[in-house]
Amino acid sequence: MFPAPIETAPRGQQIAYKTLLPVALIFWLLPLIAVAVFSIKPAGDFATGNYWTWPSSISFVENYSRVFLESDMPRYLINSVLITVPTVIGAVALSCMTGFALGIYKFKANLWIFFMFVAGNFVPFQILMVPVRDLTLDLGLYNTKTGLVLFHIAFQTGFCTLFMRNFIRALPFELIEAARVEGIAEWRIFWFVVLPLMKPAIAALSVLIFTFIWNDYFWAVVLTQGVDAQPVTAGITSFNGQYTAAYHMMSAGSIIAALPPVAMFFLMQKHFIAGLTLGAVK
Structure with missing residues (x-):
C-alpha cells in the first residue's frame, strides 16, 4: 500500500x-x-x-x-511588489475570517457557501479572460495595479478559504467553548485565541500565494500593458524587439525576477513546512 x-x-x-x-x-x-x-x-x-x-x-x-540601468526592469519589479504584497495581505486576511466563520459556526447555508468558494477553483481561468477584462474596462480599472490586485484577491480567496477552513476545523473546539464560557466576545476569540494558532498556516499560505501572484503571467498580460502597471513577468517581454529578441537580457531579467520568491521561500521555509505538515503525524 x-x-x-x-x-x-x-x-x-x-x-x-x-x-x-x-x-x-x-x-x-x-x-x-x-x-x-x-x-x-x-x-x-x-x-x-x-x-x-x-x-x-x-x-x-x-x-x-x-x-x-538601461531598461525599465526596476520599475517592473516595484510594480510586482505593489501588486503581490497587497494581494497576499488581502487574500490571507479575508480567508482567515471566512475560514473562521465557516469552520466554527454551524448554520444551514454553511456547506453551500463553502462549496461556492471551492467551486471557483475548478473554473478554467482562460474562459474568464473576456468578461474580467470587460469588467475592468467598465470600472475604469484596466491597466491599473489596483485592478490587478482586486482581481487576484477575488480569485485567490477561494483556495485560501479552503485551506484556512480545513485548518481551523482541525483545531480543538474545546478552546472556543472555554472562551465562550468565560464570556469573551466572538471577535476577541478570533483575534486572541484562533489567530495565534493559525500562524503556521498563515505562513505557509502566504508563501504559496506570494509565489502564485509573483509568477503570474497570463493576467498580467490580459489586464495591464506598459510600464505603468505591468509586473516583472510581463515586463521581461519588453526586451523583444520587432525583428530580434535580446535573449541574454531576457535571461538575466528572468533570473532577477526569480530571486524574490526563492528568497521568500528560504526565509519562511521553517514556517512553510510546519504549516503544511501540521497534523500529519499524531
Whole structure:
C-alpha cells in the first residue's frame, strides 16, 4: 500500500536508483541551467548561432547592469511588489475570517457557501479572460495595479478559504467553548485565541500565494500593458524587439525576477513546512 524505502530494495535496484536520480535531476534542471548560461553570454553569441555551447566571453556584469540601468526592469519589479504584497495581505486576511466563520459556526447555508468558494477553483481561468477584462474596462480599472490586485484577491480567496477552513476545523473546539464560557466576545476569540494558532498556516499560505501572484503571467498580460502597471513577468517581454529578441537580457531579467520568491521561500521555509505538515503525524 505504501512505497517501500529504497534501503530495503535489492542491491541492483539501489544502484539503478542512485544512478538514474542524478541524471533525472540534471535533465529537470537543464532549462534553468540554460537560462543561467544565456544570461552571461554576449549578444554576439546569439548573432553567430552560439546558443548551446559555452559563452565566447563572460558578460555577467555587462548584462545584469544593463538590465538595471538601461531598461525599465526596476520599475517592473516595484510594480510586482505593489501588486503581490497587497494581494497576499488581502487574500490571507479575508480567508482567515471566512475560514473562521465557516469552520466554527454551524448554520444551514454553511456547506453551500463553502462549496461556492471551492467551486471557483475548478473554473478554467482562460474562459474568464473576456468578461474580467470587460469588467475592468467598465470600472475604469484596466491597466491599473489596483485592478490587478482586486482581481487576484477575488480569485485567490477561494483556495485560501479552503485551506484556512480545513485548518481551523482541525483545531480543538474545546478552546472556543472555554472562551465562550468565560464570556469573551466572538471577535476577541478570533483575534486572541484562533489567530495565534493559525500562524503556521498563515505562513505557509502566504508563501504559496506570494509565489502564485509573483509568477503570474497570463493576467498580467490580459489586464495591464506598459510600464505603468505591468509586473516583472510581463515586463521581461519588453526586451523583444520587432525583428530580434535580446535573449541574454531576457535571461538575466528572468533570473532577477526569480530571486524574490526563492528568497521568500528560504526565509519562511521553517514556517512553510510546519504549516503544511501540521497534523500529519499524531
